[in-house]
Amino acid sequence: MNKWYIESGEQGDIVLSTRIRLARNIDEYPFPAKLTAEGKTEVCEKVRNILLTRKGWNFCYTPMDKFSKSQVISLAERHLISPDFAMQKDGALVLTDDEAISIMLCEEDHIRLQVMMSGLALKEAYSVADTVDNMLSEELNFAFDERIGFLTRCPTNLGTAMRASVMLHLPALTRCGQMSKLASTVSKLGLVIRGAHGEGSAPMGDIYQLSNQITLGISEQEALDNLQSITLQLVAQERAAAKSLMENASEVDKVWRAMGILKNARLLSCDEFMSLSSLVRLGARENIIEIDLKTLNELSYSVQPATINAVEGKDLTAAQRDELRATMVRNAL
């Protein structure tokens, strides 16, 4: 089955993906930080029994100590688990085979349910998350306060306990130096935008995560509507910036050179791949270069260091990976 991230969804040339994350805790147990090993096992087993008996769902349950080191890092690289969870030996992960739904058990909260979809699909992703949430809440007693909402370990999640986010590819706005202004604008609207890979003004691959900050005193629907509308505004601004950028011959030249290097390099670091493919994606979007965005989507996951190690089934050196990565990219393009 194709992984979810290979597809290119709505506004998929700019909105790479949508993610909905719900945090839930079972009333009878303390938060994982205060929970005994036996308690954690009980929580994991309870959720497992609910999910794996459901017909029509392809959930796969794996205790965290069954993954190899490169497998967990690869899961984190694909945003299926948090970097913290990757370091954990207790807890378990429930995953569908298209990797669209992932459920971390006994991370910061008992249940961290995440749904990912390609493109801009807040409503659709929320609907799936809501369905799974209902499946669980029918049989589990969630920690919930009438006044506050869902109770979570970290107070910033109290209320809806929902974090909705979109991954945006914004190379033109980045190049025009508009990102810090935009970041301050969206923060006034209850959202936060940050580099998806690495900190600083120009994150790797020009990919940003835009997410809601407020979970308290707001409904899920309001939060999603707000995120949807600001996402569409950013998309429109990126399109305008890209159009004016591509009127500059030297920017078009950069796009083509990036393509030339990707198609020819024999050694390619992950960072360089991200920078070059950002330019190529920009060129594809502006009809300068003809290339299927699905190819770039898939590569952006498959060329990550730990994912390469996990697929190869061994710990390659950085130099070996650079060589393999270059071959993968050449073959794909």
Add this chain to the structure above:
Amino acid sequence: MNKWYIESGEQGDIVLSTRIRLARNIDEYPFPAKLTAEGKTEVCEKVRNILLTRKGWNFCYTPMDKFSKSQVISLAERHLISPDFAMQKDGALVLTDDEAISIMLCEEDHIRLQVMMSGLALKEAYSVADTVDNMLSEELNFAFDERIGFLTRCPTNLGTAMRASVMLHLPALTRCGQMSKLASTVSKLGLVIRGAHGEGSAPMGDIYQLSNQITLGISEQEALDNLQSITLQLVAQERAAAKSLMENASEVDKVWRAMGILKNARLLSCDEFMSLSSLVRLGARENIIEIDLKTLNELSYSVQPATINAVEGKDLTAAQRDELRATMVRNAL
């Protein structure tokens, strides 16, 4: 008719070309520097009458004041005339249509006869130069001293008045930092090696000119034999250095990236073309990249700034040339 430089001659992957230059003066006239305008015209006419009446030769005679500015710079770019001669309004140029033979009239000496051939062809080029020299000497009284040899304006040319040179592409020796040691070695052997384009330790395109320094007290044959033998030694050293360089994955990577940029860039300066094509030529020579060296040979002349202007018949801006150059290179590769 194909220009001489498109062909790839003996050792042509490293020895780009061979040049023989003979300086001659007519006894009855002072050197051009001391010659009146009428005298110069007489000298030019005398030579013209000898050469243009010969059957089987395709000499074309053009007074220097008939060339446009971009035409003369283009001639200098192709090494058919000296940069000084390009600035001159008096004098004339005799050229065969394959541009293999060029004769500057009333440059520093009355007659500067030059024969160029592709690859390593000292004997062949000298033989052609000798034939033309004989044609002229049958009817002209050359300034010649029994003890010294041919008399020339500059004392460094006295004797044979012959300058023989080869253009060598030495990217591997350059990258290994061996050029300054080699330069000092060949100077002890009566030769000089210098960057063909630009000064410094790494000349543009890694192209060097190796030429004889001594014209006095040595026969033409001795000078040619010496140059031939040292050229072959440098070629062997370059081959060995290239072989060991290409065992390094990051050097191979550079070769492919250079090819990728040449095939994709939309803007390309002449300097960058020279650097990148040097790497591609190295890759072709080491069987890493498959490409016809003739294509690179032709491009290295056709993408020069004044040659582009001359072909286009107008003074393009640098930016316009960079765009046109990139298109020429893409189409050729």
